[in-house]
Amino acid sequence: MPHIPASAALSHLRVIDLTQVRAGPTCCRQLADWGADVVQVQMPEHMRGDDTLGGQEGSDYQYTHRNKRSITLNLKEAEGIALLKQLIAQADVVVENFRPDVKFRLGIDYDSLKGDNPGLIYASISGFGQTGPLAQRPGFDQIAQGMGGLMSVTGLPGEGPMRVGIPIADLCAGIFAAQGILVAVIERQKSGQGQWLHTSLLESMVYMMDFQTSRWLIDGEVATQAGNFHPTSIPTGVYKARDGYMNIAVFGSKIWERFCDILGAPQWVTDERYKDKPSRSVNRDALNAEINERLAAQDCAYWIQRLNEGGVACGLINSMDAVFEEPQVQHLKMVKDVVSPHQGPQRLVGQPVQLERTPSTIARTTPRRGEHSEEILGELGVSAADLARLKSTGVY
Template sequence: MSGALEGVRVLELTQIMAGPFCGQVLADMGADVIKVEPRDGGDQTRRSMGEPAFRAVNRNKRSIALDLKDAADQATLHRLVKTADVLLENYRPGVAAKLQADYETLCALNPRLIYASISGFGQTGPYAQRPGFDLIAQGMSGVMSVTGEPGGNPIKAGVPVSDLSAGLFCAIGILSALHARQRTGEGQRIDTSLWEGAMALTVWETAELWSTGNVPQPLGSAHRISAPYQALRTRDGHVTVGGNSNKLYARLCEAIGRPELIDDPRFLENPDRMANRPALVAELEAALAARDTAEWVDLLLAAGVPAGPLHNVQQVVDDPHTHAREMVVEMEHPEAGTVYGLGIPVKLSATPGSVRRPAPLLGQHSDEILAELDG
């Protein structure tokens, strides 16, 4: 079956994480993503983080090596632009213009072109020229201020949420612009950033600020408006528990052998449980210390309480559900041999995504792509 984006050509002039992740999302869904890499070393990730990091966000793409400071290679890019539906770039604002790869130049060559930019802080505003890094964006977006344990040192999210969310939001923007082009026949510009991608995820935290006037603080694994809804310590690890309604809380208390906690005046209603959360956690963990995590998961699920183990990454990739959902895939790389990657997290029944090829070698498809232009 063909992918949903078959027939869509994307030129990807991006490096490191956010842009390549966006391009990979589109490539997984069937787009022909041509990664335009500098002749001297290619995507910075190849040099600074190594090929495994590069392979993680660049599968299903073809690579052409061009020096966009060279007039002949600029001309090649312009020829490619005339065949493209989308151009994706993550230069600092202003750099693309110096390379003759800016929106104004390229949309004059192809008015149907959708030109998508991912930067640290967007194309406008007082921070537009600041360098964009996931850590910096997490810190300035508010994400780091609510991550970690109460009273602890600042902690960034364990995964690069600024990079990945910017890539996802950009992909949504590209798909929206493709749909709009079906009506108007014209392309448009898309502008998003690491900072906006991270800030857009603070929906609970900004709601708390605007509704209460209180500045949100870190809560560890706990929830902002419900309790108990967090990771709780067991005899050999942690179990995550969703007891965030009176019914579920009562089931939880019964399941762990502490039914008296149901009518404890400290924990009668959710506001009481929120106000007395440290005492509640202490009571629950005292009971949970009697068994291992796996036992509690089985008991709680049987009692109708949402629960799960706290997995490390190895446990996740080994989990049978991971394989049932095809979330680990194998690819044959021309140099590294068999390599593994994450599967496609959204399943389409009629036009599913697919993993068709591993991340390319630098310039691996230059001759092939140029031959198509001369076709």
């Protein structure tokens, strides 16, 4: 079966996916979800390492590799490398997340490939960058979270560093790489030339620190842990109503006045302890205690309705099952119901960006390893006899 695009938006692009684990596959999933023909190149079953997300039948893997086709090639064999180069010669994009030296050793680095494909866009994702003193170190999401500063500002004060609950360095590196690829595709329309682009878990994590970086680089202030409360906008954080917890965000003096009125404490507006942002910062613990005391009189639903009606941002803190019971999440149709030929019905989260004319869908569920090997090799012109020989010799 030929390529079935998940969207018309990128259906003209072919991407060779040489990645494994999460950052690289996330990048390629983004492209596949918008219609690119993503060909996932994996080692044959008898040679595979621990390169999967909880196993190929697991929910994590099923979510990450939808909308792709899969081919196996033994890149330790000369014929396997030769077939890969044939694929790349006809492709628009290559994405890899080998250790920085591996692609050069295999002869599949950008400079080695661009002669046969001058328009090739080659994306590399690594732990720490392609060059520099740490370039050859193995990369892992939590290591980047720590080195990039995120863990130093996450968690409760005095309780030590805390990782966030998702692999955010992996995910951001993958999404930034996909964005870089699209920028390069647009630039290629002017120049006719491809290029090498690269990002890393560490770079993505430093970039994602956002205002915390400017607090240091411009203001000279080293951020510390603020727990569930915003470090500079007060009061903003987690508060407890009668029946549970909720988030409240109070930004700006006008919103602060409305918040005080809704909580029945208009005197806070002129209280010397709370009247302005610096005062509230100094007295945040006392203010938070007073807020919780007033919130305890009613349930979360009552306060959420009252506060939102008054223009004060607030919301429940949902467990994952409750997320998908949210009426707004259901209205946005983020969950896609699909049927895997291997596993039956599945529910997967779709793209968070809606393009009205060229929407993203899930056109294919996640393939088994090498499911499309013969199909893709046939598109290269490999004969049935050669397919049999290549299979018998372990090339794919």
